[in-house]
Amino acid sequence: MNLEFTYTVDPDDFTRAGEASADIKKKLKKMNVPHEAVRKVAIAMYEGEINMVIHANGGIITVFVNEDFITMVLADKGPGIPDVEKAMQEGFSTAPDNIRALGFGAGMGLPNMKKYTDEMKIDTVIGEGTTVTMKVNL
Amino acid sequence: MAKFNSVRLDSDKCMGCINCIKRCPTQAIRVRDRKAYIISDFCIDCGECIRICPHHAKLPVYDPVSVIHDFEYTVALPAPTLYAQFNNLEDTDIVLNALLKMGFDDVFEVSAGAEIVSEVSRKFINAHPEGKPYISTACPSVVRLVRVRFPNLIEHLLPISSPMDVAAIFARRRAMEKTGLPADKIGIIFISPCPAKMTSVKAPIGIGRSEVDAVVAIKDIYPLLLPLMSDSNDNYDIADSGKIGISWSKSGGEASGLLTDNYLAADGIENVIQVLEDLEDEKISHLDFIELNACPGGCVGGTLTVENPYVARAKINHLRKYMPVSKAHDVSDTNAIYLDREIEYLPVFRIGNDMKDSIKKMADIDKLQKRFPGLDCGACGAPTCRALAEDVIMGRATERDCIYFLKDYIGESCNISEK
Numbered sequence: 041m042n043l044e045f046t047y048t049v050d051p052d053d054f055t056r057a058g059e060a061s062a063d064i065k066k067k068l069k070k071m072n073v074p075h076e077a078v079r080k081v082a083i084a085m086y087e088g089e090i091n092m093v094i095h096a097n098g099g100i101i102t103v104f105v106n107e108d109f110i111t112m113v114l115a116d117k118g119p120g121i122p123d124v125e126k127a128m129q130e131g132f133s134t135a136p137d138n139i140r141a142l143g144f145g146a147g148m149g150l151p152n153m154k155k156y157t158d159e160m161k162i163d164t165v166i167g168e169g170t171t172v173t174m175k176v177n178l
Numbered sequence: 179m180a181k182f183n184s185v186r187l188d189s190d191k192c193m194g195c196i197n198c199i200k201r202c203p204t205q206a207i208r209v210r211d212r213k214a215y216i217i218s219d220f221c222i223d224c225g226e227c228i229r230i231c232p233h234h235a236k237l238p239v240y241d242p243v244s245v246i247h248d249f250e251y252t253v254a255l256p257a258p259t260l261y262a263q264f265n266n267l268e269d270t271d272i273v274l275n276a277l278l279k280m281g282f283d284d285v286f287e288v289s290a291g292a293e294i295v296s297e298v299s300r301k302f303i304n305a306h307p308e309g310k311p312y313i314s315t316a317c318p319s320v321v322r323l324v325r326v327r328f329p330n331l332i333e334h335l336l337p338i339s340s341p342m343d344v345a346a347i348f349a350r351r352r353a354m355e356k357t358g359l360p361a362d363k364i365g366i367i368f369i370s371p372c373p374a375k376m377t378s379v380k381a382p383i384g385i386g387r388s389e390v391d392a393v394v395a396i397k398d399i400y401p402l403l404l405p406l407m408s409d410s411n412d413n414y415d416i417a418d419s420g421k422i423g424i425s426w427s428k429s430g431g432e433a434s435g436l437l438t439d440n441y442l443a444a445d446g447i448e449n450v451i452q453v454l455e456d457l458e459d460e461k462i463s464h465l466d467f468i469e470l471n472a473c474p475g476g477c478v479g480g481t482l483t484v485e486n487p488y489v490a491r492a493k494i495n496h497l498r499k500y501m502p503v504s505k506a507h508d509v510s511d512t513n514a515i516y517l518d519r520e521i522e523y524l525p526v527f528r529i530g531n532d533m534k535d536s537i538k539k540m541a542d543i544d545k546l547q548k549r550f551p552g553l554d555c556g557a558c559g560a561p562t563c564r565a566l567a568e569d570v571i572m573g574r575a576t577e578r579d580c581i582y583f584l585k586d587y588i589g590e591s592c593n594i595s596e597k
């Protein structure tokens with residue numbers, strides 16, 4: 041059986057960024073998911089969620105859960121990522137100063153998402169949007 | 179392990195209003211048949227429901243002061259918060275002497291235990307930097323919260339007993355040496371700011387048993403001490419702690435005793451939860467120490483105290499002025515003060531027996547939640563529509579506890595009878 045959760049990520053409200061990953065964490069903890077996996081999902085999804093708010097005008101997150109793995113699909117209609125390889129480098133960031141002032145923009149989000157998941161794929165089209173798919177094995 | 183909760187309900191006083199169910203940080207309270215009840219597995223004894231209940235129907239469990247007659251020889255263990263209850267106190271000896279006049283045979287300050295804990299913690303953290311950040315284990319509610327909700331953080335809990343338990347170990351040793359009495363004739367009596375400490379005595383975590391024999395409330399002792407407080411006659415020099423020890427009564431006090439700036443101190447259970455969430459998600463890094471207190475302002479905000487926490491804090495600051503930084507303590511034999519039992523994750527919020535079962539139940543809960551109106555009105559006795567959906571799927575409630583479902587149900591039965 042597959043379980044599916046859907047979240048809409050609001051682009052304008054910084055104070056609410058992180059709500060989706062917080063909710064997933066709460067649910068997974070109730071569900072016999074090994075707690076190390078819960079932590080990985082929460083950290084990776086939070087980074088992806090913040091990226092959607094900062095770089096892509098929000099979007100939709102869908103999380104699939106089954107007995108073998110958890111898949112997170114983060115889809116946005118933002119500007120797309122011109123050079124994915126570069127974006128994946130630690131420290132690379134295009135975040136503007138006002139965002140950096142909030143403590144974001146260290147260029148560690150995407151590298152962390154890769155580090156904390158077992159598989160990660162980025163599909164991006166300039167001007168159309170980005171879909172990040174991440175998988176954590178159980 | 180023994181299960182014990184020190185926050186209970188007085189069903190005679192409970193009006194079945196829903197103030198408490200919304201306020202409980204672990205959603206442990208439900209109202210059924212017009213009376214609240216606490217799901218004890220979920221309760222961490224934080225005291226929030228005691229604070230909010232307008233009908234005083236939440237009963238903290240602790241011992242009556244008369245417990246001192248149960249022992250041949252008694253030692254009072256005053257929590258440093260006790261000092262924060264009195265106006266213009268400039269010398270803790272006045273309080274300590276009053277405790278003797280009240281009938282205790284000896285006193286051992288918990289603030290002295292706290293200074294020992296501070297010293298041992300400093301050494302431990304320096305010797306084991308790999309475990310940073312360490313989370314304080316002094317507040318029993320916080321330890322219980324971590325145990326049921328933050329399995330990933332258990333390994334960060336500082337493996338050192340609380341000042342109360344440390345003071346109790348040293349107090350009993352001293353009393354036995356002084357009197358030659360066997361251990362069971364000696365009563366080690368903690369004067370507590372909160373019911374959570376009662377829980378940690380009855381059902382300790384991390385140690386096999388607590389050396390504390392009884393827990394009495396600051397608010398019960400306070401009126402008895404007032405008439406005995408004078409600095410004129412029989413003024414023994416008892417005080418055995420300084421600024422570091424008494425500062426443990428307020429948020430930030432424990433951390434400052436570690437002599438590092440690299441710490442975070444949070445108080446109030448909701449703030450504590452937020453910090454633990456962020457810590458688990460690695461949003462906080464590079465800290466040596468995390469001090470967490472369930473009560474607002476720290477232990478001065480405990481539910482068994484008399485004084486307003488903010489006033490109490492100011493009083494502690496005033497009292498500190500006249501004190502040395504710390505007293506010297508004998509910390510040569512400190513093996514007994516380390517926690518020696520593993521703290522295990524208690525997955526009380528788990529809904530299924532295994533992953534498959536959990537997935538199915540989670541799907542059912544989601545489906546049912548969508549059929550509820552989403553008002554979180556509390557009329558069903560559960561804190562949110564989501565919580566009711568979970569209760570129904572877990573067999574703790576029925577759909578018809580929701581008044582909207584009930585309305586439809588009544589409507590249907592009327593239609594049937596009309597036909």
Ligand SMILES: Nc1ncnc2c1ncn2[C@@H]1O[C@H](COP(=O)(O)OP(=O)(O)OP(=O)(O)O)[C@@H](O)[C@H]1O
Nearest residue numbers: 091095096127133134135144145146147148149150
């Ligand atoms: N969903 C997205 N849409 C468009 N661009 C993105 C998206 N996610 C990441 N990027 C681009 O990739 C860069 C690197 O992302 P990454 O998350 O690693 O760092 P950051 O968000 O800039 O900083 P940090 O995550 O450390 O706060 C971003 O600065 C941005 O240019």
Ligand code: SF4
Nearest residue numbers: 202221222224225227
């Ligand atoms: S003591 Fe705290 S956890 Fe227990 S029922 Fe009351 S509010 Fe909930």
Ligand code: SF4
Nearest residue numbers: 317372472473477480
């Ligand atoms: S903060 Fe202090 S008074 Fe409050 S529950 Fe924790 S130990 Fe007790």
Ligand SMILES: [Mg+2]
Nearest residue numbers: 087091149150
């Ligand atoms: Mg980022």
